[in-house]
Amino acid sequence: MRDLRLAVRAGGGFGLGLAFFLIVTVMVPFSVGPESDLLARIAPGVLWLGALLSCLLSLDRLLALDWEDGSLDLLATAPLPLEAVVSIKALAHWITTGLPLVLAAPVLGVLLNLPLEGFKWVVISLLLGTPALSVIGTFGAALTVGLKRGGLLLSLLVMPLYVPTLIFGAEAARRGAMGMQVETPLLMLAGISAGVIALMPFASASVLRINLR
Amino acid sequence: MSIWEYANPRKFLHTSERVMPVLWVSSGLLMAVGLIWGFFFTPDDYRQGSTVKIIFLHVPAALMAINAWFMMLVASLIWVIRRHHVSALAAKAAAPVGIVMTLIALATGAIWGQPMWGTWWAWDPRLTSFLVLFLFYLGYIALWEAIDNPDTAADLTAILCLVGTVFAVLSRYAVNFWNQGLHQGASLSLDEKENVADAFSNPLYVCMVGFGLFFVAMVFYRTGTEIRARRIKALMARERQEA
Numbered sequence: 138m139r140d141l142r143l144a145v146r147a148g149g150g151f152g153l154g155l156a157f158f159l160i161v162t163v164m165v166p167f168s169v170g171p172e173s174d175l176l177a178r179i180a181p182g183v184l185w186l187g188a189l190l191s192c193l194l195s196l197d198r199l200l201a202l203d204w205e206d207g208s209l210d211l212l213a214t215a216p217l218p219l220e221a222v223v224s225i226k227a228l229a230h231w232i233t234t235g236l237p238l239v240l241a242a243p244v245l246g247v248l249l250n251l252p253l254e255g256f257k258w259v260v261i262s263l264l265l266g267t268p269a270l271s272v273i274g275t276f277g278a279a280l281t282v283g284l285k286r287g288g289l290l291l292s293l294l295v296m297p298l299y300v301p302t303l304i305f306g307a308e309a310a311r312r313g314a315m316g317m318q319v320e321t322p323l324l325m326l327a328g329i330s331a332g333v334i335a336l337m338p339f340a341s342a343s344v345l346r347i348n349l350r
Numbered sequence: 351m352s353i354w355e356y357a358n359p360r361k362f363l364h365t366s367e368r369v370m371p372v373l374w375v376s377s378g379l380l381m382a383v384g385l386i387w388g389f390f391f392t393p394d395d396y397r398q399g400s401t402v403k404i405i406f407l408h409v410p411a412a413l414m415a416i417n418a419w420f421m422m423l424v425a426s427l428i429w430v431i432r433r434h435h436v437s438a439l440a441a442k443a444a445a446p447v448g449i450v451m452t453l454i455a456l457a458t459g460a461i462w463g464q465p466m467w468g469t470w471w472a473w474d475p476r477l478t479s480f481l482v483l484f485l486f487y488l489g490y491i492a493l494w495e496a497i498d499n500p501d502t503a504a505d506l507t508a509i510l511c512l513v514g515t516v517f518a519v520l521s522r523y524a525v526n527f528w529n530q531g532l533h534q535g536a537s538l539s540l541d542e543k544e545n546v547a548d549a550f551s552n553p554l555y556v557c558m559v560g561f562g563l564f565f566v567a568m569v570f571y572r573t574g575t576e577i578r579a580r581r582i583k584a585l586m587a588r589e590r591q592e593a
Contacts, residue, residue, distance in 0.1 A: 276513065280493065280506055280509075280510060281496075283497070283502070284496055284497070287496075290489075290492055290493065290496050293485075293488060293489050293492055294489040294492075294493060294510065296485065296489075297482055297485040297486050297489060297514070297517065297518075297521070298513070298514070298517045300482055300517070300520075300521040300524065300525075301517065301520040301521050301523075301524040304521075304524040304525065304527070304528045305524060305527075308527070308528060321527075322527070325524070325527070329520070337513075340509060340512075340513050343509060344506060344509050347502055347505040347506055347509075348502070348506070350502070
């Protein structure tokens with residue numbers, strides 16, 4: 138709990154991810170043109186990509202601060218297993234980054250002329266998918282925590298891991314917006330989230346142990 | 351003979367140096383025979399004309415691209431479980447070979463796709479998953495390069511390889527779901543009636559075996575280089591200490 142509170146308070150990047158999401162979304166009409174049909178068609182995908190990128194952007198702060206001031210070493214020797222520590226870290230990241238993105242998505246959807254029935258599905262798919270993004274991102278952050286300039290490498294490592302989540306999430310949102318049935322991608326997305334939440338902390342913790350050695 | 355004996359780098363070097371000439375020669379011969387047979391002594395396909403002949407590069411390269419990653423996975427597992435140093439270096443040595451094979455498969459695929467499908471690239475599941483595989487290779491190699499301590503690097507990349515494998519397989523299915531394919535199914539499989547005609551498949555098998563042996567030889571060679579590089583580093587460190 139202390140960790141969670143600390144992560145929320147220390148998160149100077151709290152609004153930053155949100156602002157980045159806003160900027161990306163605003164930039165899209167500038168780059169593809171303002172036709173509302175086109176925007177409506179690509180809106181779910183753009184929202185998903187924007188959420189993914191702002192998630193990615195905030196990852197290098199996830200463990201780096203604790204690494205620098207040595208509190209990560211303390212956490213590693215604490216009675217709490219490291220698996221639980223990284224899970225809570227991921228949860229904190231999701232609450233500070235993922236949840237605001239989910240809440241902001243419908244507002245930005247208005248800017249992109251998202252069809253009316255799409256709002257519900259964009260929010261639901263993001264709600265199901267962003268925890269997976271946070272958990273996978275924690276693994277990437279743990280991998281690169283010891284590196285001086287890990288930021289770019291972090292993106293390179295995490296992006297391919299995001300592929301399945303992005304595909305199913307954006308597909309669910311897209312189908313929802315076009316009024317098609319969404320169960321299958323939504324179930325797959327939920328499956329990925331549940332799977333990575335259950336298994337990924339072990340990988341992240343073992344990687345962190347290697348880095349702390 | 352067990353793989354644990356070869357955890358000793360000297361033993362590994364000794365054996366691999368005796369095996370390597372055989373591997374080089376046989377893989378070179380097989381590749382030459384397979385490619386020449388394939389390019390000059392097979393009939394043109396009745397629909398694809400002579401463009402079909404790029405299959406002799408495309409399929410073996412694609413096969414090796416996947417198997418190289420699989421070999422890295424096994425080598426990483428052996429390293430993680432039993433601290434087999436040569437195994438970790440073999441995984442490191444295999445990655446650049448694998449990424450080149452992936453690139454060859456993508457490039458020949460594009461060259462083949464241009465006249466056949468009328469496009470260099472389509473977001474077909476097979477093509478897309480190969481591109482994702484390419485990204486995984488890129489991340490793996492970049493992580494090796496980024497970390498100074500060799501043991502830490504071996505550990506971290508091994509775990510990345512394990513996690514990456516799971517996600518690569520996941521992506522394969524996700525991509526399948528995401529878009530319908532343009533690419534044909536497997537050209538050679540044991541349980542299917544309709545395969546590539548014998549005239550094509552025989553030189554293709556020769557090429558595949560040749561590519562496989564070439565890959566093994568490459569990995570032996572590069573692993574030897576890695577071992578020597580590490581030895582030089584150790585010697586230099588000792589010299590500095592004495593000075």
